[in-house]
Every structure is written in structure tokens, then in C-alpha cells.
Amino acid sequence: MANKITSRSENYSEWYNDLVKAADLAEHSSVRGCMVIKPYGYAIWEKMQAQLDKMFKETGHQNAYFPLLIPKSFLSKEAQHVDGFAKECAVVTHHRLKNSPDGKGVIVDPEAKLEEELIIRPTSETIIWNTYRDWIQSYRDLPLLINQWANVMRWELRTRLFLRTAEFLWQEGHTAHATAEEAIAETKQMLEVYATFAEEFMAIPVIKGVKSENERFAGALDTYCIEAMMQDGKALQAGTSHFLGQNFAKAFDVMFSTKENKQEYVWATSWGVSTRLMGALVMTHSDDDGLVLPPALAPIQVVMVPIYKTDEEYDLIVGKLNDLASALKIAGVTVKVDSDRQKKPGWKFAEWELKGVPVRIALGPRDLEQGNIEMARRDTKEKASLPIEGIVDKIAREVLPSIQSNLHQRALEMRNSRTYRADTYAEFKEILEQKGGFILAHWDGTPETEQKIKEETKATIRCIPLDSPSESGTCIYTGKPSERRVLFAEAY
Amino acid sequence: MANKITSRSENYSEWYNDLVKAADLAEHSSVRGCMVIKPYGYAIWEKMQAQLDKMFKETGHQNAYFPLLIPKSFLSKEAQHVDGFAKECAVVTHHRLKNSPDGKGVIVDPEAKLEEELIIRPTSETIIWNTYRDWIQSYRDLPLLINQWANVMRWELRTRLFLRTAEFLWQEGHTAHATAEEAIAETKQMLEVYATFAEEFMAIPVIKGVKSENERFAGALDTYCIEAMMQDGKALQAGTSHFLGQNFAKAFDVMFSTKENKQEYVWATSWGVSTRLMGALVMTHSDDDGLVLPPALAPIQVVMVPIYKTDEEYDLIVGKLNDLASALKIAGVTVKVDSDRQKKPGWKFAEWELKGVPVRIALGPRDLEQGNIEMARRDTKEKASLPIEGIVDKIAREVLPSIQSNLHQRALEMRNSRTYRADTYAEFKEILEQKGGFILAHWDGTPETEQKIKEETKATIRCIPLDSPSESGTCIYTGKPSERRVLFAEAY
Numbered sequence: 001m002a003n004k005i006t007s008r009s010e011n012y013s014e015w016y017n018d019l020v021k022a023a024d025l026a027e028h029s030s031v032r033g034c035m036v037i038k039p040y041g042y043a044i045w046e047k048m049q050a051q052l053d054k055m056f057k058e059t060g061h062q063n064a065y066f067p068l069l070i071p072k073s074f075l076s077k078e079a080q081h082v083d084g085f086a087k088e089c090a091v092v093t094h095h096r097l098k099n100s101p102d103g104k105g106v107i108v109d110p111e112a113k114l115e116e117e118l119i120i121r122p123t124s125e126t127i128i129w130n131t132y133r134d135w136i137q138s139y140r141d142l143p144l145l146i147n148q149w150a151n152v153m154r155w156e157l158r159t160r161l162f163l164r165t166a167e168f169l170w171q172e173g174h175t176a177h178a179t180a181e182e183a184i185a186e187t188k189q190m191l192e193v194y195a196t197f198a199e200e201f202m203a204i205p206v207i208k209g210v211k212s213e214n215e216r217f218a219g220a221l222d223t224y225c226i227e228a229m230m231q232d233g234k235a236l237q238a239g240t241s242h243f244l245g246q247n248f249a250k251a252f253d254v255m256f257s258t259k260e261n262k263q264e265y266v267w268a269t270s271w272g273v274s275t276r277l278m279g280a281l282v283m284t285h286s287d288d289d290g291l292v293l294p295p296a297l298a299p300i301q302v303v304m305v306p307i308y309k310t311d312e313e314y315d316l317i318v319g320k321l322n323d324l325a326s327a328l329k330i331a332g333v334t335v336k337v338d339s340d341r342q343k344k345p346g347w348k349f350a351e352w353e354l355k356g357v358p359v360r361i362a363l364g365p366r367d368l369e370q371g372n373i374e375m376a377r378r379d380t381k382e383k384a385s386l387p388i389e390g391i392v393d394k395i396a397r398e399v400l401p402s403i404q405s406n407l408h409q410r411a412l413e414m415r416n417s418r419t420y421r422a423d424t425y426a427e428f429k430e431i432l433e434q435k436g437g438f439i440l441a442h443w444d445g446t447p448e449t450e451q452k453i454k455e456e457t458k459a460t461i462r463c464i465p466l467d468s469p470s471e472s473g474t475c476i477y478t479g480k481p482s483e484r485r486v487l488f489a490e491a492y
Numbered sequence: 493m494a495n496k497i498t499s500r501s502e503n504y505s506e507w508y509n510d511l512v513k514a515a516d517l518a519e520h521s522s523v524r525g526c527m528v529i530k531p532y533g534y535a536i537w538e539k540m541q542a543q544l545d546k547m548f549k550e551t552g553h554q555n556a557y558f559p560l561l562i563p564k565s566f567l568s569k570e571a572q573h574v575d576g577f578a579k580e581c582a583v584v585t586h587h588r589l590k591n592s593p594d595g596k597g598v599i600v601d602p603e604a605k606l607e608e609e610l611i612i613r614p615t616s617e618t619i620i621w622n623t624y625r626d627w628i629q630s631y632r633d634l635p636l637l638i639n640q641w642a643n644v645m646r647w648e649l650r651t652r653l654f655l656r657t658a659e660f661l662w663q664e665g666h667t668a669h670a671t672a673e674e675a676i677a678e679t680k681q682m683l684e685v686y687a688t689f690a691e692e693f694m695a696i697p698v699i700k701g702v703k704s705e706n707e708r709f710a711g712a713l714d715t716y717c718i719e720a721m722m723q724d725g726k727a728l729q730a731g732t733s734h735f736l737g738q739n740f741a742k743a744f745d746v747m748f749s750t751k752e753n754k755q756e757y758v759w760a761t762s763w764g765v766s767t768r769l770m771g772a773l774v775m776t777h778s779d780d781d782g783l784v785l786p787p788a789l790a791p792i793q794v795v796m797v798p799i800y801k802t803d804e805e806y807d808l809i810v811g812k813l814n815d816l817a818s819a820l821k822i823a824g825v826t827v828k829v830d831s832d833r834q835k836k837p838g839w840k841f842a843e844w845e846l847k848g849v850p851v852r853i854a855l856g857p858r859d860l861e862q863g864n865i866e867m868a869r870r871d872t873k874e875k876a877s878l879p880i881e882g883i884v885d886k887i888a889r890e891v892l893p894s895i896q897s898n899l900h901q902r903a904l905e906m907r908n909s910r911t912y913r914a915d916t917y918a919e920f921k922e923i924l925e926q927k928g929g930f931i932l933a934h935w936d937g938t939p940e941t942e943q944k945i946k947e948e949t950k951a952t953i954r955c956i957p958l959d960s961p962s963e964s965g966t967c968i969y970t971g972k973p974s975e976r977r978v979l980f981a982e983a984y
Contacts, residue, residue, distance in 0.1 A: 029558070031561050034561060035559070043554065063531065064528070086589040086598050087589070088588065089589050090586075090587055091586040091600050095583065097567070106574055134519075151560055
């Protein structure tokens with residue numbers, strides 16, 4: 001393996017960068033801030049997409065596609081929204097190039113200047129609600145439950161692969177409802193969908209909560225979120241679901257006639273997850289030897305490596321592995337037989353370890369004689385010699401599900417062991433400096449206090465957990481009364 | 493049905509526009525030249541995507557994702573390529589907006605001007621080959637078989653939904669090979685994949701051929717294509733596959749070391765189909781009553797409409813239809829039971845006819861008593877009363893396949909009846925003016941002659957058909973010798 005990965009203890013951030021590149025997930029492109037998602041990384045993203053898309057459709061949503069470009073004036077129609085996004089917009093000003101008069105390359109044709117500049121969508125509320133005005137007339141047109149898979153662009157100065165890039169891929173749901181109650185129920189339903197996806201497919205335990213005002217989506221009345229803990233104790237926001245009230249309906253004049261024939265503004269939600277989830281997946285489970293993937297999202301669940309000396313042995317062993325692979329495929333398992341003759345088994349072992357394949361099978365002539373194979377689990381690194389008889393069932397029904405649940409359990413234990421309660425500001429700062437992790441603490445509920453704590457410690461309120469019990473206390477910063485603890489952490 | 497559709501005989505072009513809107517496939521957005529793909533239209537596109545993606549993967553391709561934005565200088569590196577695309581580029585010049593000094597809305601921040609302008613990809617050869625330089629070192633890295641699903645932008649002055657829009661969705665394959673032979677074989681393989689998809693899934697007969705120089709992709713040595721005939725006799729290019737030679741490898745300096753350790757430039761292909769296929773699908777099969785969809789791509793294959801008067805009848809009939817729907821689903825058929833109580837059966841019949849659902853089932857109390865249902869085919873408009881017993885099998889195994897093949901057969905007969913041979917220019921012009929359609933004629937092989945014929949008749953060479961037999965003759969325009977007939981038509 002030419003690609004040396006920095007260890008986590010040495011430098012967690014370098015470890016992440018090294019790993020994303022070495023495992024062929026993504027790389028920086030020559031376009032500032034934009035990434036190339038490589039085939040192996042994209043295959044994981046496709047698995048995420050397929051599962052999420054299924055869950056969206058099961059909850060009654062349909063996909064559609066809206067324009068990439070948004071007229072500049074649309075952005076200004078919702079006051080908070082434009083404040084949130086104007087400073088990081090890619091702006092299209094011209095629609096043509098022409099040959100440079102000096103004969104060297106092309107220049108922007110000044111005669112092809114647009115009357116109104118167009119913005120590459122940073123998110124699509126404005127263009128979509130401008131469209132919904134024509135789609136919604138009556139209560140019979142509601143609810144309107146639409147999702148879009150798309151690329152979006154937010155000009156970022158400091159970028160990191162998957163975690164923060166100028167262009168990223170995501171899905172954005174945009175729904176329209178007749179009542180506030182129904183829109184709030186939708187917002188919460190999609191939060192549950194995201195939480196289920198994170199827990200059951202990504203094997204990432206998440207905390208469901210609602211954002212404080214400072215961290216709310218620009219234009220939302222409430223932002224719900226799921227927050228996950230990475231191995232360095234920092235938080236990563238893994239998905240958000242927004243209750244937008246009537247803000248966008250008012251900005252774009254979207255009204256409907258009720259059953260009683262009254263004209264009312266429509267209620268809205270929006271919700272999204274992005275390729276950022278790839279970063280969360282890597283940082284939750286992987287180790288110093290490479291990626292560790294939960295079986296539910298692994299493009300290859302089982303890799304098989306033949307051990308041989310002679311051509312006859314090669315044919316015999318690869319033949320047997322191909323038979324096993326066919327049987328595993330029938331059992332619904334994705335398999336690769338790595339029958340490359342140029343590379344040595346040791347090289348292959350390291351390569352597939354780096355790529356996070358959950359189960360590795362090795363088979364040599366002596367194993368075969370004894371009716372055994374060697375199986376290695378990527379999560380625990382355990383190796384065992386097992387009878388070939390019954391191995392297909394064992395892998396499909398026991399080993400893969402066990403890896404999936406072990407990864408979740410391990411992440412949960414990590415999070416539990418690094419979640420603290422702080423009752424004083426001194427204690428709060430000490431935990432952040434010396435240990436890092438999640439801190440449950442009392443807060444007086446004001447944006448000013450949150451801002452000061454952020455400036456002094458870098459920690460922000462990740463969310464007010466939905467299951468946070470009511471508990472009287474005093475704000476760690478101001479000493480003012482507080483009715484419940486909120487979740488603080490330094491965040492990605 | 494509030495949406496009146498112009499008849500084809502009255503105005504084919506208006507018929508198309510009316511139908512795309514009335515059937516809820518797409519609409520123009522408020523962003524000039526860009527469309528909104530509505531949920532029903534997007535559901536058809538998703539079916540196309542799923543099938544094509546499967547076929548790409550079966551032929552060894554992997555998906556990846558490259559940046560939306562391309563540095564202006566990249567475009568200039570391949571001379572023909574920049575000539576082909578520079579005049580229709582959306583150009584990003586700034587990365588920030590700021591509040592307008594007059595307090596009204598936002599303006600482009602002049603301080604956020606980019607050092608180098610970025611182009612929204614019109615196609616991705618340049619950014620991808622700039623990336624491949626780092627991915628390819630040795631013959632062991634080849635072939636590199638990659639596909640991307642993406643949005644692209646080509647600034648068009650005259651737009652039509654699906655057929656020609658500034659932004660469209662597509663897939664673009666970009667492969668790299670060690671030899672010209674291998675790259676040419678890949679180019680032809682993907683042409684076959686497209687032809688198979690068009691014939692077997694879209695039920696559209698296509699002519700496979702190679703483009704004349706005038707119609708070649710900007711930067712290609714050869715462009716292969718599939719051409720389909722629409723109901724007005726015009727041709728529509730439904731997919732292209734390009735042999736790019738070493739043009740992009742040379743422009744971006746992509747070399748590999750051969751087995752003999754020599755440095756050579758890499759050979760390239762690219763190939764794509766787009767949401768334009770939606771236009772081809774509509775224009776091939778549909779009629780004055782609405783869309784006609786081939787079962788293989790229909791989001792709903794069977795719709796069921798209950799006929800009832802009383803609540804008891806409604807419960808009984810809908811219950812029976814739900815049972816049938818479950819059985820059909822198990823047989824792999826997509827079904828919708830339209831149990832809406834606000835709308836009358838006649839309204840529903842017209843609605844689902846408009847949306848092109850291949851099979852309609854109606855069931856009333858008397859039918860049920862007699863053990864029959866009424867089945868109507870969208871393609872032939874035939875209605876029949878059939879025994880409920882065995883209906884699931886009949887629909888899944890007979891009716892749907894029969895509709896699929898009938899649509900193909902009908903389109904093939906239409907094309908055959910409107911394909912002519914012309915031996916003189918007078919004959920050629922007469923056919924174009926009086927009948928329209930495909931014309932097989934001799935051509936002297938020069939771009940000048942093709943250009944003059946185009947200027948005088950609007951007809952272009954759609955392709956030199958791959959199965960065109962060698963046949964001596966004389967060019968209809970210049971009288972110069974010709975060795976085979978080529979395919980002329982007016983085109984979309």
C-alpha cells in the first residue's frame with residue numbers, strides 16, 4: 001500500500017483526509033472548493049440514495065426536478081433567507097464566450113450580459129415556491145409532497161472533502177400543507193425517517209432535537225436535526241428538517257382556497273441530507289487501517305481471496321470461490337472474488353481492509369482439503385477457520401447482521417462514554433479542553449449567551465434534545481434560570 | 493378535462509406542447525430556457541435511468557461525479573471543442589452578493605469577482621480528462637469505464653420542453669483505453685446499448701449510423717448515433733456515442749506506459765443520452781387523446797376504476813379491486829386503484845387516458861356478479877369484457893407484452909411507410925415538401941454539398957446507416973459519384 005494513512009491519535013483531521021483519498025472515495029478537483037466523487041465513494045452514495053429514496057416514496061413523496069439557476073430577485077423575497085445565503089452564491093452574469101482578440105483562448109463576451117443575474121441554487125425554496133404558486137389553488141391540491149435529488153452550491157472558503165465543499169450532492173424535500181399542524185407533523189416525520197436511516201443503515205446513533213435560534217435554517221420557524229458524535233468527540237449534523245411556517249408562501253404569494261372557500265397562505269416544510277453523510281460514515285466507524293463500512297451500505301459485502309501456488313491450485317480454488325460467490329449472491333449478498341494473478345494475497349488483504357469490506361474470505365488448498373475457509377471480520381479484525389458447509393447461511397444470516405449491529409453498538413458506547421453533564425462554566429470549559437465530547441448543560445435560552453459561549457469555547461448548542469427531560473437549573477454562563485439541559489459540542 | 497389538446501393534424505408542434513403540459517410531464521420555469529420536470533414526467537425519467545444504469549453496469553461501467561463548474565481555460569484546450577460550445581455557455585463570474593446600497597434587494601459584490609471565470613458544464617470531457625491525467629499512469633489503469641448522471645447547460649435561444657432546453661439532465665460516459673481498436677469497440681458497444689434500450693424499452697425503432705463531418709460532436713473523430721422518426725416524419729437523434737481518438741488525451745496530457753514501457757497517449761470515448769428521450773417517447777407513440785406509454789416505462793401500468801352507486805357497492809367493488817391489485821403487484825405489475833369518491837368514472841377514464849396508462853380496468857356490481865371485468869387497452873382503444881378468473885396472468889403475461897410489441901410494430905410500420913429513396917434532387921425536394929420523412933439518397937461525401945442541401949431544404953444527413961449496402965450512384969446535388977446512400981431528413 002503506497003498510501004500511508006496518518007493515525008487517528010497522531011492527527012484525526014489528517015487521518016480523515018488521508019483515508020478519504022487512500023480508500024478512493026473522493027479527491028479535490030482543480031476547481032476551487034469542488035470535489036470529484038470517485039467510483040468507490042459514489043457507489044456508497046448510491047446505496048444511501050436508493051435506501052432514502054425508498055423511504056421517501058413509502059411516506060408518499062414523489063421526485064421532481066427544478067432549475068439549477070435562480071433569478072437573483074427571488075432570493076431577496078424572503079428576508080432571512082437572503083441573509084443566510086447571499087454571501088456564498090455563485091453568480092452567472094453572462095451566457096456566451098467569444099474568441100479572444102489576441103487569438104489566445106476565449107473571453108467572456110460583454111454583449112452577452114444577462115439582464116438579471118442568476119444564482120446557482122444554494123437550496124431551492126425560492127424557485128420551488130415560485131413554482132408552487134401555479135400548482136396550488138385549492139385544499140384539494142394539498143398536501144404536495146415533493147423531493148428533489150440535485151447538486152447545490154455554497155461558496156465556502158475552507159473546504160474539506162464531503163464535510164464542506166462548494167458543490168455538493170443532496171436531496172431536498174419541499175412540501176406544502178393546508179395547516180400548521182400537518183406541516184409540523186411532516187417535519188417530524190422526516191426527522192424520524194432520517195434518524196431511522198442513520199441508525200439502521202449507517203449504524204450511527206443520533207440525537208434528535210430542535211435547533212436554537214442561532215443555528216436555525218434561514219427562513220425557518222423551527223429546524224429539527226439529528227446530531228452524531230464523531231470519534232474525536234465533535235458533533236456532526238447529519239440531517240435537518242425545517243418547519244417553514246407561511247414564510248415562503250407569503251414571499252411568493254402562494255394561497256389556497258379552504259373547504260370553506262376562504263383564501264389562506266400555504267404551510268411549508270423542507271428537509272435535506274447531503275454527501276456530508278459520507279463524511280459522517282467515515283468518521284464514525286473507520287480505523288487506522290482504513291475504512292470500516294456497515295454491511296447495509298457496503299458496495300462489496302464479502303471479498304474472497306484465493307491462496308495458491310500452482311496454476312492447478314489457482315483453478316481449483318478460484319472455481320470453488322466462484323461457486324461460493326454464486327450461492328452468496330442468491331442469498332442477497334454482494335460479493336467480489338479477487339482473482340487477480342498479479343497481486344499477492346497480503347497486498348489484497350490490506351487493500352480490501354483499506355476499502356472497508358465487512359467480511360473477507362481466504363481459501364487455500366489445505367483449507368479446501370479440510371473443508372474449511374478462513375473468515376475475517378473487518379470490524380473486530382477477528383479471524384476464524386470455519387467449515388465451508390453452511391458458510392453461506394452463516395455469513396448472510398449471522399455474520400453480516402452481527403457486524404451491522406456491532407458497529408452501531410460500538411458507536412453508541414463511544415458516544416455514551418463521551419457525553420457529560422456540566423453544571424458550572426468552569427467544568428464545561430474543562431471538559432471541552434481536556435476530553436471533548438457532548439455536554440448537557442443548562443442555558444438561559446438567549447442567542448446572546450449562546451454566541452458568547454461559542455466565541456469563548458468554540459462549542460455551540462447542537463440541539464435541544466427532543467427527549468430532554470424537564471429539569472430546573474441555572475444557565476452555566478449567566479446563572480439565569482433554565483428548564484432543561486441542552487446539548488453543547490464543538491461541531492463540524 | 494380542462495386541458496384541451498390541439499390535434500396532431502391541426503398543428504403537430506402545438507399538440508406536443510399541449511400534451512407535455514396536460515399530461516403533467518413538464519413545464520417552462522420562470523428561468524429563461526429552463527424547465528421544471530413534474531413528478532409524473534420525472535417518474536418516467538427515473539424508469540429510463542434505472543434501466544440504462546443497469547445496462548451500463550452490466551457492461552462494466554461505474555458511476556462517479558465530477559464538478560459542475562469548469563475553468564474557462566479548460567475549454568480552450570481542445571480547439572474544435574471550444575468552437576462547438578463557447579457560444580452557449582453560462583458563465584460564473586462572481587461568488588458573492590451583497591445588500592444593495594439603496595436597501596432594495598441584493599446586488600453582485602464587485603469585490604467577489606473570480607480570477608478565472610467558470611463555465612457551467614455543457615458536457616464534461618475537459619474537466620474529466622484533466623482529472624484522468626492523475627488517474628492513469630500505466631496500462632494496468634486501463635480501461636477506465638466511467639459514467640456520470642448529471643445536469644448540463646447549453647444556452648439555447650429557442651427552447652422546447654425536453655427537446656431543447658438550456659438545462660437538461662443526462663448521463664455522460666467517459667472511457668479511457670490503451671488502443672484505438674478497444675476505444676472504437678467501446679463506442680460501438682454503447683451504441684448497441686442505446687439501440688437496445690430504445691427498441692426494447694421505449695418501443696422506438698432506431699436506425700444506427702455514423703454522422704457526417706458536419707454533424708459530428710465537437711472534438712470527436714467519429715460520432716455514432718441512433719435516429720428515430722417522429723409521427724410528423726421528422727428525425728430525432730436519440731443518443732450518440734463518440735470515438736474521440738487521442739484528442740482529449742493530447743489536450744490534457746494524459747499518457748500511459750505500455751507493457752513495453754513506452755509512453756503513449758490514451759484513447760477516449762464519450763457517449764450520452766438525455767431527457768430529450770422523453771420528447772422522443774411522447775412524439776413516437778402518443779395520440780390526440782394524450783400520452784401512450786410503453787408498459788416497460790410506464791410509472792403505472794394498470795389503473796383500476798370502480799363503478800358504483802351506493803356505499804355498499806363502493807366498499808364491495810374497491811375491496812375486490814384492491815385484491816386484484818395485490819395479485820398484480822405480486823406478478824410484478826405496477827397498479828393504481830383510483831378510489832377517489834369526488835370524481836366520476838368518465839373523468840377518471842379521460843384522465844388516465846391522457847396520462848397514457850397502458851391498461852385500464854373497470855369493475856361494476858353487474859360485472860362482479862357475472863364474474864367479469866372490463867379491460868381497455870390504451871394503444872388500440874379496444875375494450876373487452878373478460879372473466880376475472882385468470883385476469884392477473886393474462887395482463888402480466890399477455891396484455892402488457894402485447895402492448896409493448898404493438899407500439900414498436902406500429903412505430904416501425906409508420907417509419908417504413910415514410911422512408912423513401914430519391915434519385916434526383918427534384919424528387920428529393922418534392923418528397924420533403926409534400927410528404928416528409930426519411931430519404932435515402934446518394935451524396936458526394938463533402939460537407940459543402942451537405943451544407944447547401946441543408947440551406948435549400950432544411951434537411952440534413954442524419955447518418956450514414958451502418959447497414960447501408962454498398963451501391964454505386966451519383967450525388968443528388970452535384971452528380972458526383974457516390975458509393976452508398978445516406979439518410980436525409982429534417983430533424984428536431
